[in-house]
Amino acid sequence: MLQRPVESAQYTSFTLAEHLEKAGIAASIGSVGDAYDNALMESTIGLFKTEVIKPQRPWRSLAQVELATAEWTDWYNHTRLHGEIGHIPPAEYEANHYLTTTKAQVTANI
Numbered sequence: 772m773l774q775r776p777v778e779s780a781q782y783t784s785f786t787l788a789e790h791l792e793k794a795g796i797a798a799s800i801g802s803v804g805d806a807y808d809n810a811l812m813e814s815t816i817g818l819f820k821t822e823v824i825k826p827q828r829p830w831r832s833l834a835q836v837e838l839a840t841a842e843w844t845d846w847y848n849h850t851r852l853h854g855e856i857g858h859i860p861p862a863e864y865e866a867n868h869y870l871t872t873t874k875a876q877v878t879a880n881i
Contacts, residue, residue, distance in 0.1 A: 819843060 791797075823843045830836050849862045856864040 815847075 823839050849860050851860055852858045853861055
């Protein structure tokens with residue numbers, strides 16, 4: 772009997788699943804015909820390679836790649852304007868979201 776190799780995509784991270792559940796996010800991982808999370812990740816990695824990795828070749832050290840990755844990630848989240856969310860950076864959009872959806876906590880007067 773010929774067995775097909777198990778593809779790595781069949782495995783999901785329990786930690787990721789727990790994080791998504793706590794955040795109230797429905798995971799598309801494992802649902803049939805729903806690969807939006809994979810497409811987003813592949814698109815982001817493609818942008819990173821096109822904007823950072825390929826233009827700055829040859830890399831001389833791992834430290835150079837790590838620094839460039841940190842700088843690009845900071846720019847991507849805090850400076851880049853995203854058209855689908857009102858031409859603001861993703862970090863600003865997320866902060867605004869939590870400001871408008873988070874319930875005020877009760878504090879005790881001591």
